[in-house]
Amino acid sequence: MSTPSLLILPGDGIGPEVMAEVRKVIDWFGDKRGVAFDVSEDLVGGAAYDAHGVPLHDDTMARAQEIDAVLLGAVGGPKYDDLDFSVKPERGLLRLRKEMDLFANLRPAQCFDALADFSSLKKDIVAGLDIVIVRELTSGVYFGEPRGIINEGNERVGINTQRYTESEIDRIARAAFELARRRGNKVCSMEKANVMESGILWREVTQRVHDADYADVELSHMYADNGAMQLVRAPKQFDVILTDNLFGDILSDCAAMLTGSLGMLPSASLGAPMANGRPKALYEPVHGSAPDIAGQGKANPIACILSFAMALRYSFDMGEDASRVEQSVEKVLADGMRTGDLLGPEGGKSSSTTEMGDAIIAALDASL
Ligand code: IPM
Ligand code: MG
Numbered sequence: 001m002s003t004p005s006l007l008i009l010p011g012d013g014i015g016p017e018v019m020a021e022v023r024k025v026i027d028w029f030g031d032k033r034g035v036a037f038d039v040s041e042d043l044v045g046g047a048a049y050d051a052h053g054v055p056l057h058d059d060t061m062a063r064a065q066e067i068d069a070v071l072l073g074a075v076g077g078p079k080y081d082d083l084d085f086s087v088k089p090e091r092g093l094l095r096l097r098k099e100m101d102l103f104a105n106l107r108p109a110q111c112f113d114a115l116a117d118f119s120s121l122k123k124d125i126v127a128g129l130d131i132v133i134v135r136e137l138t139s140g141v142y143f144g145e146p147r148g149i150i151n152e153g154n155e156r157v158g159i160n161t162q163r164y165t166e167s168e169i170d171r172i173a174r175a176a177f178e179l180a181r182r183r184g185n186k187v188c189s190m191e192k193a194n195v196m197e198s199g200i201l202w203r204e205v206t207q208r209v210h211d212a213d214y215a216d217v218e219l220s221h222m223y224a225d226n227g228a229m230q231l232v233r234a235p236k237q238f239d240v241i242l243t244d245n246l247f248g249d250i251l252s253d254c255a256a257m258l259t260g261s262l263g264m265l266p267s268a269s270l271g272a273p274m275a276n277g278r279p280k281a282l283y284e285p286v287h288g289s290a291p292d293i294a295g296q297g298k299a300n301p302i303a304c305i306l307s308f309a310m311a312l313r314y315s316f317d318m319g320e321d322a323s324r325v326e327q328s329v330e331k332v333l334a335d336g337m338r339t340g341d342l343l344g345p346e347g348g349k350s351s352s353t354t355e356m357g358d359a360i361i362a363a364l365d366a367s368l
Helices: 015-033 046-052 058-066 089-099 113-118 166-181 197-213 224-233 245-258 302-314 319-334 353-366
Strands: 005-011 038-041 069-074 104-110 130-136 148-152 155-159 186-191 218-223 240-243 266-273 279-285
Touching (some): 005 015, 005 058, 015 302, 015 353, 046 089, 069 089, 089 279, 113 319, 166 186, 166 240, 224 240, 224 245, 266 302, 302 353, 319 353
Parallel strands (some): 005 038, 069 279
Antiparallel strands (some): 104 266, 148 155
């Protein structure tokens, strides 16, 4: 295959800081493993707005369509709160997801042993946790029409539409079943079939896909509100959770806390295979731009580094190297290194963003 290409979009807030640590890991693969990536960098979100007046320039969008994998930091910040909705930083990210048709968002929530004490839940509830949320990413209420704020009589009305076609449900259900087969072989699908027609259709199509082509996978259905409760009550009952765009957004933040910190969670957003066989792909941490700590060297780079590990696994077929990165992170945590977000109520010494990145590089060196 050709030289693997990466488009890096650091974005806003802590995005550039955590991405700088990912760059070290990318360079490490060039220096120590002989895997050189063709890396380019561009702007997204508020950073793109400042430069071009739009949260994603058309040229950047075009480059993203050509690249093997996009790595994104984070978008948004209070500086952009008053911007018109159409040019808000988040619109840049949503445009990438939509135009690249990245319908399958994989959000693993794994609790590293060393962090089991740091979750807000009791240790035995989360120790050894290993689940993946498969979130539909290009449809549902995020993109449904009609939408907007309209005038009705003497007041305004805010409108969004939850909308799913059978084919959209079909393809995301398949993605979840395929993933489950490579893991614990269990899918729990979450919707609100008790109050939403889109939920009724979601349940029906998921069951149909299962019965036709994935009868070997264990499938269950759950209302999403109960799912939220079960996630904090007994998260280890799950293997793969399949859900829509909005429920997936909410449930994945909830799942993130099970792992000790939002600073730990990577994600992969995958679309259809391109001509070279690699899927359209964007990798990003689940956490946001964290403006309150931006620029202070406090951010945890692990979620972003683990997102790069997901790129190695899903875009570049380098599963062993992905595991090498994941094990290096685990080792550094086991050695007791913590960024501020990983300190429990008892406190302790916190390391900076760069110290964490350097320690992970040292652990990678030691893995050779
Ligand atoms: C996420 C984020 C995004 C979302 C925002 C930044 C648009 O919360 O990736 O979970 O709502 O999808
Ligand atoms: Mg979110």
